[in-house]
Amino acid sequence: MLAGTTATGAAATEAEGRASGPFPTARARRRYRLVVAGLVAVAALIALGLLAWDNPMPLGSDGFWRIAELRITSLVVMAVVAVAQGVATVAFQTAAGNRILTPSILGFEALYVAVQTSAVYFLGAAGISAVQGVPQFLLQVALMMGLATALFGWLLRGRRGSVHVMLLVGIVIGGGLGSVSAFMQRLLTPSEFDVLSARLFGSVANADAAYLPFAVPLVALGAVVLWLRSRRLDALALGRDVATGLGVDHRRETMLVLLLVSLLIAVSTALVGPMVFLGFLVATLAYQLSGTYDHRRILPVAALLGFVVLGGASFVMRHVFSAEGVVSIIIELVGGTVFLLVLLRKGRL
């Protein structure tokens, strides 16, 4: 086949170095390496800063490590949330074929808010402790996974099932749960509402160290499996028709990706509460910074960025504003601004 052009094609490949790959030019490849190196350095600095800044004991001493140990928990929580949100959002946007969606559209946050609100509504201020604990944590994860699986299974298996119909139903369910929660919140006493509202802001401080032995492996599992399927995600990003033409079982692959995404988001939400904007911001920046279609390279950048954003925001809030616990506010403020800047400068997502 094509005997004539084979020879010239092969010669050209050698002569000009015609090669495909995740990066169009050598410059793009160098840039990617620099971005990853820079992110790793910044992440390390932030981790060190969170452990050592304002630590009264001298660096490296016995007392220093005792204080640092207390802070390591929140560092691990941030890493778990960063990986979960970053990886899940990129994979979700690929599966949905849309880069302005976030997985929270599936109703996870709304379900979390509904669970927390009903606990306080039915059991009073003490109720908030009734939804804390390892079994409760796992139950919440299971509940969110159950909701997601029902949604995907029902809609994608149906005759006219499509990702978009599924997302719409997710929005409707989320909206419904949100209204029920809002109604119950109106009926709470001010003190009960105060207790509740602290739980409804996504915050690293919400996390209990006892959840980590379950959260870490679950998130690691979800993220690693998604990363291993990167090449299929690349094909999935070409849309249903092209992906099918290339031999990817689109429906099966989409289901699997969405299940893994819901595992990641469920764990993250049950751990720290709603983080609506983090994943969206991180995914958008990850596409820009990595400059490739290759998920094997986008996903690590997204996870690293997630840690940098979350850790950086916590550091600023803790040591500049002395207002720990409202990290999601600064993420939305700074993140939103960065996002708009990128969008205005590049003119595309």
Add this chain to the structure above:
Amino acid sequence: MIQLQDVRKDYGDEVSIGPVDLAIPRGGITALVGPNGAGKSTLLTMVGRLLGLDGGTISIGGHDVARTPSKALAKVVSVLRQENHFVTRLTVRQLVGFGRFPHSKGRLTVDDEARISEAIDFLDLGALEGRYLDELSGGQRQRAYVAMVLAQETDYVLLDEPLNNLDMRHSVQMMQHLRRAAEELDRTIVVVLHDINFAGRYADRICAVKDGRVVEFGTPAEILRDDVLSAVFETPVRVIEGPDGPLAVYY
């Protein structure tokens, strides 16, 4: 050979496609023509397993489309629809590289690279291979998609209106490329065309579809006749003798 037996697709009570029985032989270009809404694209997408059947069987080169795993089928038949919107930003070469996905699952070998270069050169995209798709004109982009399905190296290639939105020059070039792909690369190409004269000039066989059924199937000489075309398109068509064969005049 592509064999359709008793193929049906139902859209509610009013609209349905089929039953269609059709055998498209191996080799050459087969053009699907017919009025809007006749079901040409539906038939093509069903053959390319992008759309499920409601009845009947389709086989391509002996593989039953409904039962053969999608992975295996991707080495036998490639299919390209009219509209392609990607969320990712790709260069021409990266896009064509995806054509090798069924063979290499995304891990491109030296051999894959050579075949990608071949497909790019075959469609004269060499100078554009490093450009992003959103930096190309419609005609260039269309050629890049066709290069991708050629790089897939399947015996059967299905194209849904590849001339859509192309001007005269690019339409002619595209049909010449397809002609060469059929002859030099020995591909069996099935293509949905809107312009009956392009079908008459470049296709080996024309299949006329109307109201969800195949009403005519034959060589261009058999199809390009006043009575046949007027009946298929429900508008008066006169066929005159042009410099390169018959021409349908319907303006």
